[in-house]
Amino acid sequence: MSELRLTTLTLPTAPVGPVNPLPPLFTGADLHQVEDAGEADEEMRHNIGYGRVPSVMPYLVQDGYTRDRSPAEHPVAVLENDTLRATFLLGAGGRLWSLVHRPTGRELLFRNPVFQPANLALRGAWLAGGVEWNIGTIGHAPTTCEPLHAARLTRPDGTPVLRMWEYERIRGVVFQIDAYLPDDSRVLLVHVRITNPRDTAVPMYWWSNIAVPEAPDVRVLAPADAAWQFSYDRRIRRVALPAPDGTDLSRTTLSRDAADYFFDVPTGRRGWVTALDGSGRGLVQTSTERLRGRKLFLWGQGEGGRHWQEWLSGPGGGYLEIQAGLARTQLEHLPMPAGARWSWIEAYGLLEADPAAVHGDDWTAAREAARDGLDRLVPQHVLDAELEAAAHWVDRRPDEPLQAGSGWGALEERRRARAGRSPLPAPGAPFPDSTLGPEQAPWLELLDRGRITAADPRQAPVSYQVDPVWEEPLRADTGWLALLHLGVLRTHAGDLDGARENWRRSIEARPTAWAWRNLAALAARTGDLTEAAGAYREALRLAPGLVPLVLESAGLLIRTGEAAEALALLTALPAADRALGRVRWAEARAALDSGDPERCGRLLREGIELADVREGESSLHDLWFAHRRATGGADPGLPLPRAYDFRMLTAEDAG
Missing domain, CATH: 2.70.98.10 (Beta-galactosidase; Chain A, domain 5)
Incomplete structure (x- = not known):
């Protein structure tokens, strides 16, 4: 049965x-x-x-996990x-x-x-x-x-x-x-x-x-x-x-x-x-x-x-x-x-x-x-x-809900209704209004009132849109938050000049770490690293303790040869943040590049664990071999520690 x-x-x-x-x-x-x-x-x-x-x-990136496990029910x-x-x-x-x-x-x-x-x-x-x-x-x-x-x-x-x-x-x-x-x-x-x-x-x-x-x-x-x-x-x-x-x-x-x-x-x-x-x-x-x-x-x-x-x-x-x-x-x-x-x-x-x-x-x-x-x-x-x-039952509505997913389908149903469009043509997959939540709230307000109320500018936006259907309602709102969102939407569409203009206008209306950071990321993308570094400094002035922002900024400063400045940023973080794997890696890299291989070596010996190491990423073994080169290849017979070996090809350059 x-x-x-x-x-x-x-x-x-x-x-x-x-x-x-x-x-x-x-x-x-x-x-x-x-x-x-x-x-x-x-x-x-x-x-x-x-x-x-x-x-x-x-979508926003899910990188808030660690490798600390405890029993939990699913x-x-x-x-x-x-x-x-x-x-x-x-x-x-x-x-x-x-x-x-x-x-x-x-x-x-x-x-x-x-x-x-x-x-x-x-x-x-x-x-x-x-x-x-x-x-x-x-x-x-x-x-x-x-x-x-x-x-x-x-x-x-x-x-x-x-x-x-x-x-x-x-x-x-x-x-x-x-x-x-x-x-x-x-x-x-x-x-x-x-x-x-x-x-x-x-x-x-x-x-x-x-x-x-x-x-x-x-x-x-x-x-x-x-x-x-x-x-x-x-x-x-x-x-x-x-x-x-x-x-x-x-x-x-x-x-x-x-x-x-x-x-x-x-x-x-x-x-x-x-x-x-x-x-x-x-x-x-x-x-x-x-x-x-x-x-x-x-x-x-x-x-x-x-x-x-x-x-x-x-x-x-x-x-x-x-x-x-x-x-x-x-x-x-x-x-x-x-x-x-x-x-x-x-x-x-x-x-x-x-x-x-x-x-x-x-x-x-x-x-x-x-x-x-x-x-x-x-x-x-x-x-x-x-x-x-x-084909005879796939469009039947469910008998009993078991779990709610996201509210994005419900928002799309509301948007289509506001635009005079028919509902989503999937009657067997309903998206009830009860699933709408904080991530959809700004966009509901934009649909219903023609604007997005700017909350505390020190708080990052909770969600974004890149579908072109949201561009027209955003353009009707001239507030700093709508301009910030327009810049993101234009970036996704490939209009980098339009993105830059909207973020600059957003800063003119209200300087925020979010617009400055986006300008920094855009400048880094287009190769203007000096401009990117300046924009990151402005973003950090407004959100000095945000670890993802500090890591992005430090990474850019290391690229531009400002490793000492990057090291100062990382050292200023609270002890709990400095213990994070990404922060420890960045500190070791910045120490090595600023002429302090002993500090880099100490961090490597103590252990650097990147909970979010990426498939194909070479950060760990690159740093290990770079440190060995900087110290004259001390202990030449010492192999790459297994904890740092995520190489996908055994023929990868060993440094």
């Missing part, structure tokens, strides 16, 4: 914490930025260049029938946290034993493990560490459905996830629909990111004879499967370095991906034809890759990722037409196949054996029928 219930899950938890109040006007280095696409075909090259965004705005929804038990972490993007095959007691996913945010998502905070739903633009979704709207629904046949949905602000679309387990189903079924309510096409991206246990006897299979490889050299190349360079990439514990492999699945073949152990058993993901792409990600067996896995989930918890998406690779966006609705069905379950075949030397025989096992588990026509049947 299928059931849906709410409960809680207790995990060692590092809370996500508060957002960074400074808007991320310009995205940093994009790990998915392709520098060499010479081997890609015309379609792929076009999609790689299409739909890129200048930043994660209007709300979860559990779907269960006689075969499977699926647990969804409602407060973290609706992530499928666990999928247990009940007859054997086997966990099919990599279930993270801790809730530990790390800096891998578009907004910073990200969790490893389970199945993550990624939408909007390239990278881990802005909603991955946010609660989604969630509700209970009942299908016409009585099957309970867990519905989760949200309004995605970068693309201005609604996405809806309906997960269910019919009584006799051996697979978890997930119906996904994206609705574009706009009058124009939008670039679209979706990848279901699936973590499964990694072990020497695990092999990843997909219905392809070649793959597109993308690594940290930012080059895409087509390689034959399974062993293009003599190392079988389908056996991830044989690979040294981290890499992405996007399986080149021929048109017309059934789409699936699986990771099977020595007995021929493991998780399989398959779908209807809308999800074209399949991927393998591996951390590699280098010291940095192993360190990353422990960083994300603790010791002894190796995992790999198999994924499924709309495009052939995660380097692409697809154009979603105006008014379009895209739907598909995904299925997750235990695949059983002939172990001799799936682990044999014949790649074709291996993947065909896995396909045959999949056809026995859930034939394609069953999924096609599910997709057709879903």
Whole structure:
């Protein structure tokens, strides 16, 4: 008998914490930025260049977490029938946290034993493990560490459905996830629909990111004879499967370095991906034809890759990722037409196949054996029928709310009503006014009264907008806060001169740290570092104790050769702030660059832990090797400490 219930899950938890109040006007280095696409075909090259965004705005960055964990309860929804038990972490993007095959007691996913945010998502905070739903633009979704709207629904046949949905602000679309387990189903079924309510096409991206246990006897299979490889050299190349360079990439514990492999699945073949152990058993993901792409990600067996896995989930918890998406690779966006609705069905379950075949030397025989096992588990026509049947209930309003998400969908409904537009065309995903909160309050006031009341200018704005539909109402308000927001909106549109003008006008109306900081970030972006340093000094004069602002300012001063001034800024912080990892790193860097290698060395020896170290970031090992060079290579045989080794390629420059 299928059931849906709410409960809680207790995990060692590092809370996500508060957002960074400074808007991320310009995205940093994009790990998915392709520098060499010479081997890609015309379609792929076009999609790689299409739909890129200048930043994660209007979202603010989630970097307020630490690595201090204590037990905490998390709300979860559990779907269960006689075969499977699926647990969804409602407060973290609706992530499928666990999928247990009940007859054997086997966990099919990599279930993270801790809730530990790390800096891998578009907004910073990200969790490893389970199945993550990624939408909007390239990278881990802005909603991955946010609660989604969630509700209970009942299908016409009585099957309970867990519905989760949200309004995605970068693309201005609604996405809806309906997960269910019919009584006799051996697979978890997930119906996904994206609705574009706009009058124009939008670039679209979706990848279901699936973590499964990694072990020497695990092999990843997909219905392809070649793959597109993308690594940290930012080059895409087509390689034959399974062993293009003599190392079988389908056996991830044989690979040294981290890499992405996007399986080149021929048109017309059934789409699936699986990771099977020595007995021929493991998780399989398959779908209807809308999800074209399949991927393998591996951390590699280098010291940095192993360190990353422990960083994300603790010791002894190796995992790999198999994924499924709309495009052939995660380097692409697809154009979603105006008014379009895209739907598909995904299925997750235990695949059983002939172990001799799936682990044999014949790649074709291996993947065909896995396909045959999949056809026995859930034939394609069953999924096609599910997709057709879903059309009859996907727009039904939920029976019972389980959790509220953000108020941004409700604000959009209010904006559309004020503009004489029809409601969002997703009746099964309601956005009630009760979800409106402090982040939406300024924009409600702008809609209703034509202005935004400026509160205490010493307090940072709680939210921003970059959708062009907000430009006209903002222009009608000449206050300093509206001008500040206009500058942010113009930045996102690529009008840097217009942004600069609005921020200067905002300062003329009322000097604030927020406008000065934005001018500083803009000047740094355009290469005028002297102007940037001056603007940061003005911002600090108005908000001297704001750690994110101090760190930005110190980073700029180090770049301009003013390391001593940066060191003075950092030293003036309270002791609790000076103990933060980012502050300690900046102090060590500034000390080294200002001629005090002993101070830098002391900080390195005491330990510098960056809770928000970024995937691909070289700050820690760069500083270690720079200090060694500055001190004449003392102890030449001393290796890079493991705590500082997050290198994704073992061939990275060791300094």
